[in-house]
Amino acid sequence: MYEELNNLSSEFRKDLDAIKSKPVANLVEKLRLDWIGKKGRISKEYSKLNRLPKDERPKFGKQLNILKQDIEKNLQILKDHAVEFGIEENLSKPEIDISLPSSTRCSNGGIHPISLVQQKMCKIFKRYGFTVYEGPELDHDFYNFTALNIPHDHPSRDMQDTFFVKENPLFVLRTHTSNVQIHTMLQEKPPLRIISPGRVYRVDNDATHSPMFHQMECVVVDKGISFAHLKGMIQAFMTEIFGSNVKTRFRPSFFPFVEPGAEIDIYGPNGWLEIGGCGMIHPNVFESVNYDSEIYTGYAFGFGLDRMAMTLFGLSDLRLLFEGDFSFHSQFSILP
Amino acid sequence: MFISINWLNDYIDLSNYTLDEITKSLTQLGIEVEGINIKESLDDKLIVGRVVSVAQHPNADSLHYCKVEIDESGTHLDIVCGATNVTKNMLAVVATVGSKLPDGTPVKESKIRGQISQGMLCSEKELDISSNHDEIIDLKENLAIGSKLNQYIKPDAVLELGLTPNMGHCLSYIGIARELSAFYSIPLIQNPRQKTISFSLNKKVELTVKVKEDSGCQRFVALYMENIKVVESPLWLKQRLELTGLRSVNLIVDATNYIMLESGQPIHAYDYTKLDGKCLQVCKAGKNFHSLITLDDKKSLLDQNDIIICDKNNAVGIAGVMGGKNSEIDPTTNKIVIEVANFSPSQVRRTAKRLNTHTESSHRFERELDINQPPQVANKVATFIASILQSEHNIQAKVADESIDFYPTKARAKRIAIRVSRTRSVLGYYKISISDVINILERLCFKPLDKTDDRILFEIPSWRNDVNKEIDLIEEVGRLVGFDNIPYEMPKMNIQPHQEDPFINFKDFCRTILAANGLTEVITYPFFSKKDFTALNLDENHIFWPTVSLNNALNEEQRHLQTTQLPGLLKALEKNRNRNQQGSRFFEVGRGYFQSNGQENKTFSEILSNKERHFSGVEHINEQTRPFERTFLSGILDNPLTTKGWDNKEEKNVDFFSVKELIFNLFSAAGIHQHEWTRVNQEKIPFLHPKASAFLVWNNQTLGWIGELHPRTCLAYNLGSNIPVIFELDIEAVYKLSETTSLKIESTTKKFPSVSRDLSLLVNDKISFKDLETSINSHPKQKHQKGFHLFDIYKGENIEQGWKSFAATLTFQSEKKTLTDGEIDKEMSSLVKWLKDDLGATQR
Known part of the structure; x- marks a missing residue:
């Protein structure tokens, strides 16, 4: 047993x-x-x-x-x-070939370079206390022109070749995002700091012009705002975008809704590059939105997002931005 | 505008400044230099020669064989010349052998049709003076034979200036000279052409001028001249005009242009003998004058409100735009009337725009002119013509003793005050003093009249129509101080950022999610043609039929504004397919544009019923007529979804469910769980495949649609039979839904394990998954069954026609205990019985 x-x-x-x-x-x-x-x-x-x-x-x-x-x-x-x-x-299992492709899905997604640039800039401006406003692309003549000190029968109207609505010629495809400053100032009391990005339209189509393009405008209104403040903000902004070595230059120019008005140039590898316009908001604009120009002053500056995207991404052909070429677009990231 | 530096030096001595300095100064003044054309000094071997004989070339009918004397001692050259105007004793420009023309062409001795040619006789084109190539230059001046031409035609630089609309006062040589004089603090050269001779007519002239009040013409000067001769202009005059972009016509016309360029004041000359009734009248065209043939030989149809100049019977000019052919200066003209006027800028602009005739004259009138200068300008023109006729042609022209000057309301000089304190605070340039301000503005010819500690009153020069307010004076100060000298500063502001419209952020959120799901953002033009709408199978009553169109579209393809973003995406896809790009996946965030006049009540009301996104209104604008804009998120997925690969043996095509998954991912990310899919009514979205498409709906509101593209639309966009899947979301509605949705979060963890059971059911083919889902969820004895997951649908072998099998995994769970097999079996058999009663389903 x-x-x-x-x-x-x-x-x-x-x-x-x-x-x-x-x-x-x-x-x-x-x-x-x-x-x-x-x-x-x-x-x-x-x-x-x-x-x-x-x-x-x-x-x-x-x-x-x-x-x-x-x-x-x-x-x-x-x-x-x-x-x-x-x-x-x-x-102890055999080593895998880590160089094999990861996926057989056809593509990686990406965001349009103009959107990326716009997002990046909005972020910067928000840190400086700006608020983003959008507005209509089809707008009444008043907002796009008259209130911006661009009267009827004035040569300053010719500065922007305008698309008119057939059914109602008082409405136009906005030629700049400056219409948003009028809408906003009519709604809000000063002080204000706004940025308005968006699509704009002009009767123009060649290698360097597109009938539709993008702008961003920044407007500040308060007591005691000066041209020196305008220069300071633009310099700060350009530094954030292009780095601390960026040089800016201000050339007198004319935009009806500002005075004094100037072109903004930045210094790049190919010399001075025109990048936008700016100036002190014209008292006539304040008058049309019932702001007292004796009490308040303000500045506005704007630039083309398309040109900015081309500069930042080193693109040479504007038209590529609007052709929807998949292989071109899938190179872009999602994070601005 | 083109400015020759040589000519500019007539008005201001710029010899101490380099071209580069002048260019930089102009830029700093706000005058953009868009181009510089350097005219080099002419070659020393281009000389004056006299044609001593002209003979027919023996071997060519169109050529001449000339002997040309090239020095005082009588040296001759044999030169072959093809010009029609070569004559004996003519003074011509000889390009001798070894010389170089301005364009770099070397001149060599050559044989032309057997005849030796020792150089050439030059045309204006060859000397880069004008485009005239048919005739050689006929030097009518008294020039020494053998002298170098570069003694008479100096090297020069021509600047192309871009002048903004506020710079009307710079549309002339004197205007530019004034700016530079202020900038450099150097004086202008007064009165460049001395009036040395008297051309007095000493008799009364029969000429009357009438100006109707409603013409808006503020001043009209007419000056009579006689015994003139219409001759060619001297070479220097021709050259100056051509450099500035104007063509030389004859001395009279050239004189009016020359003085216009000098002074900025447009001038017109009439042939006096052609004026009926010897009168000029400025009036509205009204009903009497319908058309006029203008100097450019075009027939212009007149509007009743156009301002014209007429004689007793006919219109003879369109005010400020162009003169009439009927009173044109011609080779026989002997008596002229010089018109120098101040027409209404907006009137001239309206007419010029309507006629699409933009002239040097209308350009200047639109920008307002110096009302004080017409009489001087008229005299300048007359003197200019008379002096040249006398010095070059020995003709004694006579000028009326006095011009007729219609000027009923004398303009008073504007007076504007500027505050130094305001100047400092607007510019942010605090170190500027009151004397700096006075100094700067005086340099620009503003005249200080009165001053206090802070405020200075200025009289504004008559040519500065752009200066109307204090801010305009401040701008002048800023311009002359130089914007580069103003410091960089950051404002001190106490500001709460305003509430931002969260929808702006939501759009970026959608971009991120779609891109993370493998789609690529594109931006296309929002324009369409009617062709697109036909391709989309839309009829004219459809809400998507173009409702906002453009008056001045670039072309018919871009006549209408989009009401759906689909065509832009389809066109982009076509281009990609042509490049053999496979598997394109796009999305776009853009707007649809709709007329607001009641059209939203049409069939597609669900999408477009919300119009809450209003923009601020001003009383006098009828906001009811405002077209409305709706933001869409649209996309397209092309085949294949996945390609064959080392870990994937089958290529997979996109289908309805590829997009459904995408939308699901977007909605989950946005925290939206309530939405439904309903079948698409063909009338509503006729460009979707009727069997493979759906509306996305919540609470009776359509949020969007997805589906395969209709094969007909696919073909219409040249996409063949390879059908992509498309979607469009009204993301304003989706955004609102995301705002109203609050997530239901279960905050307890499950203590007891869940148990799964598979169930295979045979159901009629008409039963949808949703029917099954609804039925399972409404099981009256449902107790522990929590969820279910469909893992198979089967039709075919072993299953009767018209039936199908659904196989699903059901999950059971209790919060109180671990479930026993018995409890689950009981609930399963109850469910199977319920499904048989409710759906006629049998367990397989």
Whole structure:
């Protein structure tokens, strides 16, 4: 009878030895079930206990317990080995070719360079306390011209070739985003700092002009705003965009809604580059929105987002921006 | 405008300034130098010669064989010449052998049709004076034979200036000279041409001038001249005009142009004998005058409100725009009337614009003129003509003793005050003093009349019509101080940023999500043609039919404003397909434009019913007529969705569900969970595939549509039978939905495990997934079943025609305990029975 237990013990050792060198987890589990599971061999031995004479039972039971504990101990060790073996085995798999392409989807998405530039600039201006405003692209003559000190029958109207609405010629496709300053000033009381990005339209189509393009205008109105402040803000903005070495220049020019008015140039690798217009808001503009120009002064400056995007991304052809060439556009990122 | 530096030196001595300095100064004054054309000194070997004989070339009918004397000692050259005007004794420009023409062409001895030619006789074109190439230059002046031509024609530089509309006072040599004189603080040269001779007529002239009050003409000067001769202008005059971009016509016309360029004042000359009734009248065309043939030989139809000049019977000129052919100076003209007027700028502008005739004259009138200068200008022209006729042709022209000067309301000089304090605060240039301000403005000819500690009253020169307010004076000060000398400063402001429209941010959010889902943003033109709408299968009653069109579209293709962004995307796709680009995926954020006159009540009202995004209104503008704009997010996905690859053996095409997933991702990201899909009514979106398209709806409002492109529309955009999937969302509505949606967040974690069971059902083919979903969710004895996931749809073998199989995994979970098999079996069998009753479904 005790011999039987010895046989069991040596059989277990045999089973154990069989998988010891490759302790795969499921084999270890099978071994455990075979031996000490509910229907395992040791359990069967325990069921024999009842059939033994009473005085034999404690001794046999004790021996059986010893055997079981020994098996359990060995199984535990094997189990620990199995975990380690599993990890090692996993780590030993062949190296993958990490240079294989990651995906067979056709493309990566991207945001249009003009949107990227616009987002980037809005972020900068917001830090300086500006608020973004948008306005209508189809607007009444009053907002696009008259209120901006561009009267009827005045040569300053010729500065912008305008698309007129056929059904209602008092409405035009806005020629600049400056219409937004009128809408905003009629709604809000000073002081204000606004930026208005958006699409604008002019009757123009050649290699360097598109009938639709994008502008961003910045307007500040408060007591005591001066041309020096205008210069300061533009310099700060250009520094954020082009880096701290940027040089700006201000040339007197004419935009009807500002006075004095100036062109903004920045110095680049190809010399001075005209990048936008600016000036002090004309008292006539304040008059048309019922702001008191004796109390408040303000400045406005604007620039083309298309030109800015071309400069920042080093693009040479304006038309490429509006052709929807997929391979061109999928080069752009999502983060501005 | 072109400005010759040599000519400019007649009015201001610029000999101490380099061309580069002058260019920079003009830029700093606000006069843009757009181009510089350098005229080099003529070659020393271009000399004056006298043609001593002209003979027919023996071997060519159109050529002459000339002997040309080139020095006092009688040296002759043999020269072959093709010009029609070569005559004996003519003084001509000889390009001798070894010389170079201005364009760099070397002149060599050559044989022309067997005859030796030792140089050439030059035309104006060859000397870069004008484009005249048919005739050689006839030097009528008294020049020494053999003298170098560069003694008479000096090297020069011509600046092309870009003048903004406020710079009317700079549209002349004197105007530019005044600016530079102020900038450099150097004086102008007064009266460049001395009036040395008297040309007095000493008799009364029969000429009357009438100006109707409603003509808006403020001043009209007419000056009579007689015994003139219409001759060619001297070379220097021709050259100056040509340099400035004007063609030489004859001395009389050239004189009017020359003095216009000098003074900025347009001038017209009439042939006196052609004026009926010897009168000139300025009036509206009214009903009497319908048309006029102008000097450019065009027939201009007159509007009743056009201002014209007429004689007793006929219109003879369109005020400020162009003179009439009927009173033109011709070679026989002997008596002229010089007109120097001050017409209404807006009247001239309106007429010139309507006639599409933009002239040097109308350009200047539109920008307002110096009302004080017409009499002087008239005298200048007369003197100019008379002096040249006398000195060059020995003709004694006579000028009326007095011009007729109609000037009923004498303009008073404007007076404007400027405050030094205001100047400082507007410019941010605090170190400027009152004497600086006076000094600067005096240099610009503003005359100080009176002053206090802060305020100076100035009289404005009559040519500065652009100066009307204090701010205009401040600008002048800023300009002369130099913007570069104003410091850089940051304003000190206490400002709360205003509330920003969150929709602006939402658009950027949509861009980010779509790009993150593999789409690329494009920007296309929002213009269409009617052809596009036909291609979209739209009829004229459709809400998408073009409702806003442009009066002056660039072409018919761009006549209308878009009501859907689809055509722009389809055209972009076509271009990409032509480049063999596969799998293009675009989106665009743009606007649709609609007329507001009640059209929104048409069939597509759901999309366009909201008009809440209003822009501020001003009382006198009828906002009811404002077209309205709606922001759309639209996109297109081309085949294939995925290409074959090392980890993917099958290429997959895009379909309805590719876009549905995209929209789902966008909506989840925006926290929107309530929306439904409904079938598209063909009448509403006829460019979608009727069987594979849907509206996206929430609360009876259409948020957008998605679907496969209709095969007919696909073909119409040259996309063949390879059908892309498209979508368009009214993101203003989507945005509003995202604002009203609040996320329902379960904040407890599940303690007990969930259990899954698969269920396979046989249902009629007409039962949609949604029917199944609704039925499962409405199971009356539903207790622990929480969710289900469809993993298979099957039709075909082993399944009867008209039936299909849905296979789904159902999830069961309790918050109180671990569920037993028995509890789940019970609920499953109840559900199966319910589905049989509700949908006629049987378990497979």
